[in-house]
Amino acid sequence: PAPDAAPAFAGSTLELAELDDGPHAGPAPTPKAAAAPQAPDSWSLVEEGDAPTDAAEGAAAFGIHKVSAADYLAPEGTGGEDDSPVHPGLSLELVALEEAIAPQAYEPGDTSRPEPDGGLGRLVVLGAGREGTASVCAFLAGLPAGLPVTVLHTQHVEDGALDALLARLAEYSALPVRRAAPGLRVRAGEVLVVPAGGQVQLRRDGSLDVQTSTSPSFGQAPSIDASFTMAANVFGRDALAILFAGRSTDAVGGCQAIHDRGGRVWVETAEEHFADMVSAVAAERLSHHAGTPQELAARLVEELSTENQR
Incomplete structure (x- = not known):
């Protein structure tokens, strides 16, 4: 080479020529990108002549079968119509979303407190x-006959x-008034009075026992x-x-x-000289409501009536 020739690494790029190229060979030609293969316009996944002519035939070819809701829900077997849990007249119906979520009118049902096993629900x-x-x-006079409580x-x-x-008490009460006695079956809608020398044990099933009172001997009997x-x-x-x-x-x-x-x-509002028993309860903050006997009876009737209407 000539003495004044530039070094091979002086340029920004280095091009390698083929071994058989001469010193005056030109730059190598740029290769052309291969064209992407294209499918002909008539190409398809199935051979010509094998394509189904009907949509139902095409679905059947892939194992898709159209059945009714009754046939789909019917149990497998050879039983007749009597063996099927799908009764005639059942159908599926599509409704608009607005209709499905629209608010419905409230229809109150019977949610009154049931008497457990025919016994007593409250006392x-x-x-x-x-x-x-x-x-x-005065309190009993404000209670109607058939009040659902004992x-x-x-x-x-x-x-x-x-x-x-x-x-x-029987003169003023529309509810039957009875003396509490051993072996008595208690029902809702009646008034039981504890005897002077007795102590009552009442159970949820309506059974009743009366035992000898153990109250003090200073005149507060029964207790x-x-x-x-x-x-x-x-x-x-429920008490x-x-x-x-x-x-x-x-x-x-x-x-x-x-309370516990x-x-x-509930307590009766009373005058000063009759307030000993009520005042003692109020001092302990145990009362939830106070009123005259007539007001107490009216509130009880209202509460029971509201519960039966829920």
Whole structure:
């Protein structure tokens, strides 16, 4: 080569020539990109003449069969129409989305509290002192016949005075009034009165036992505390205690038991000289509602009526 020739690596690129090229051979030609193969316009996945002429025939060729909803839901087998759970007249219907999600008119059903196994669903326990007879009579006078609840009344009475009390209450009550006795089957819609020397044990199935009272001997018999505590233990939140005004201090422990087990306590509003029993319960913050005997009866009737309409 000539002495003044530029070095081979002086340029920005290096081109290699074929071995047989001479020193004056030109640059190598740029190869042309191969053309992408193209299918002819008449090309298809099936051979000519094998294509189905009908859409149904084409679906059948791929194992697709059209069946009705009744045939699809029918069990496999050779049984007749009587063996099929699909009854004549059943059909599938397509509806518009707007119609399917449109709000429907509410139709209330029967959601009233059922009586478990024919027994008692709830219990109302009344408590009153000797001077509370008039208040109890006014309360019972506001209850209609057939009220769907059992009423158990405990009032301080002397020996031999229970018959007179039963007769007095029956004059004002539209519900039947009975003395609580051993072996008695209790029903909803009646008033039971605890005897002077007894303590009642009432169960959910309506069975009733009467035992000798263990209340103190200072004249508070039968014990309101004992009746209310029994109601709390057996009926829990389904127990409602209604306490009428009186000079006694009985019923505070029983109202506490009702309150602690989820039941409710209502009290009669009373004048100052009759407020001993009610004031003791209010001081412990155990009462949920207060009113006159007529107001208490009206509230009870309203609550039971509302529950039966739900």
